Amino acid sequence: MLERLRKNKKEAFEYLKTSLEENADFPSAFLLSLRRVSQAFDMSMEDIAKEAGISTAAIYKALGEKGSPTIDTLASILKTMGFKLTLTAIEEAS
DSSP: OHHHHHHOHHHHHHHHHHHHHHTTTOHHHHHHHHHHHHHHTTOOHHHHHHHHTOOHHHHHHHHSTTOOOOHHHHHHHHHHTTOOOOOOOOOOOO
16 A cells, blocks of 8 residues: 555645545544555655754654644644645535
8 A cells, every 4th residue: 555655745635635524533543544654655754854943752642543633733744745625514404
């Protein structure tokens, strides 16, 4: 899987998007997906921290199993990977 994500940024995007949508009640699953994408992109936690302007300790804490990153931290991490946070409306059943 990591090789596919490494070769295709659009697939990495879809992987993260799907993980977030399907794991809204399980943030640790989404954080695991973020760690996998960072590995696929050959980005260490130190690389992410440096590029995001956040301490390495904060990145490890945010992306750890019990991580609970702030919106600002999450947005910064995603930006280092070439993604951004967006908002969409929930579609109501007709």
